[in-house]
Amino acid sequence: MSKSYTISDLAREFGVTTRTLRHYEDQGLVTPARDGINRIYTARDRVRLKLALRGKRLGFSLNDIRELFELYDLANGERGKLEEFAIKLDRRRAQLAQQREDVEVMLDEINFFATQCQRLLTETELGK
Amino acid sequence: MSKSYTISDLAREFGVTTRTLRHYEDQGLVTPARDGINRIYTARDRVRLKLALRGKRLGFSLNDIRELFELYDLANGERGKLEEFAIKLDRRRAQLAQQREDVEVMLDEINFFATQCQRLLTETELGK
DNA sequence: TAATTGTTTGACGTTTACGTAAAAGCAATG
DNA sequence: CATTGCTTTTACGTAAACGTCAAACAATTA
Numbered sequence: 001m002s003k004s005y006t007i008s009d010l011a012r013e014f015g016v017t018t019r020t021l022r023h024y025e026d027q028g029l030v031t032p033a034r035d036g037i038n039r040i041y042t043a044r045d046r047v048r049l050k051l052a053l054r055g056k057r058l059g060f061s062l063n064d065i066r067e068l069f070e071l072y073d074l075a076n077g078e079r080g081k082l083e084e085f086a087i088k089l090d091r092r093r094a095q096l097a098q099q100r101e102d103v104e105v106m107l108d109e110i111n112f113f114a115t116q117c118q119r120l121l122t123e124t125e126l127g128k
Numbered sequence: 129m130s131k132s133y134t135i136s137d138l139a140r141e142f143g144v145t146t147r148t149l150r151h152y153e154d155q156g157l158v159t160p161a162r163d164g165i166n167r168i169y170t171a172r173d174r175v176r177l178k179l180a181l182r183g184k185r186l187g188f189s190l191n192d193i194r195e196l197f198e199l200y201d202l203a204n205g206e207r208g209k210l211e212e213f214a215i216k217l218d219r220r221r222a223q224l225a226q227q228r229e230d231v232e233v234m235l236d237e238i239n240f241f242a243t244q245c246q247r248l249l250t251e252t253e254l255g256k
Numbered sequence: 257t258a259a260t261t262g263t264t265t266g267a268c269g270t271t272t273a274c275g276t277a278a279a280a281g282c283a284a285t286g
Numbered sequence: 287c288a289t290t291g292c293t294t295t296t297a298c299g300t301a302a303a304c305g306t307c308a309a310a311c312a313a314t315t316a
Contacts, residue, residue, distance in 0.1 A: 006262085006263085007262090007263075008262075008263085017304080017305080018262095018263085019304065019305065019306085020303085020304065020305095022264095022265090023303070023304060027303090036312085037263075037264060037265095037311080037312085038262090038263060038264075038312085039263085039264090054230050054233065054234065055234075056187075056303095057187065057226065057227060057230050058186075058187060058227060058230050058231065058234065059184075059185065059186055059187025059188075060187075061302070061303090062302075062303070063302085071241070072241065075241055075244065075245065082245055082248055085245055086242065086245045086246065089238055089241055089242045089245060090242070092238050093235070093238050093239070093242065096231055096234055096235050096238065097235075098185065099185060099186065099227075099231050100228070100231045100232075100235070102182050102185050102186050103186065103224055103227050103228045103231060104228075105182065106182065106183075106186065106224055107221070107224050107225070107228070110217055110220050110221050110224065111221070113199070113200065113203055113217055114214065114217045114218070114221065116203060117203065117210055117213055117214045117217060118214065120210055134292085134293085135292090135293075136292070136293085145274085145275080146292095146293085147274065147275065147276085148273085148274065148275095150294095150295095151273070151274060155273090164282085165281080165282085165293075165294060165295095166282090166292090166293060166294075167293085167294090184273095189272070189273090190272075190273070191272085
């Protein structure tokens with residue numbers, strides 16, 4: 001018997017609202033079972049939520065994320081669409097590569113400003 | 129006399145609509161001058177647009193981006209708020225660091241699937 | 257048992273980031 | 287000079303991602 005979670009367990013753990021979790025269910029990102037009427041989340045749901053939130057932090061839409069999940073699932077499923085799968089994966093890869101570059105550039109910029117800023121603060125400190 | 133651009137120049141170059149450029153002006157991301165009634169974008173506007181689009185790719189809101197611009201400007205302006213500036217910069221840095229990590233993890237995952245996928249495709253190729 | 261706490265399903269509201277259409281103006285071109 | 291092309295403002299529309307009630311039920315706890 002593996003761990004299971006209530007809706008507010010996960011909400012608390014990941015810092016989202018229960019509304020968000022229900023919304024994600026509507027969008028097919030998680031598929032909690034039911035204990036009577038109450039939702040009961042499995043470890044799998046938990047993982048999916050974690051992945052979804054990471055996707056969100058990277059600017060992916062819920063739809064993007066759902067598609068990714070479907071692709072992941074498909075990888076363990078039937079073939080034939082494997083080439084299509086490969087193509088979509090490659091698009092993602094390109095997008096992420098771009099994003100990595102974006103992050104690096106932006107970090108450089110911010111670091112530049114931060115350094116500049118620290119210098120000014122230090123100088124002023126000395127000039128006191 | 130440095131280069132200047134019309135609204136569709138920039139739209140074309142960056143693959144956005146003119147509506148988007150006007151919207152970004154409404155949001156204070158660019159501040160084109162006017163030639164009579166027509167907008168005339170400077171190199172500075174062009175740079176800002178480029179930065180804005182990068183921000184967008186990273187999932188920043190237009191408001192986030194505007195705040196960043198204000199921070200950048202502030203860095204060349206008056207002091208006193210420099211510490212606040214430093215603090216905000218550090219938040220951005222943390223966010224970007226998180227994002228970098230996210231990207232790496234996601235790239236690893238995708239690469240795993242891609243490799244798996246290629247293997248399957250190759251095997252099938254051979255089995256023909 | 258009464259009250260509190262957590263859950264459910266609607267369902268309408270809100271924000272962001274534009275899309276889209278309308279009506280009108282300048283400017284070059286055939 | 288009429289058409290074509292690019293521009294302007296104004297303004298309503300929309301999709302995504304939830305927020306925010308409301309009304310109702312269930313399980314604890316006082």
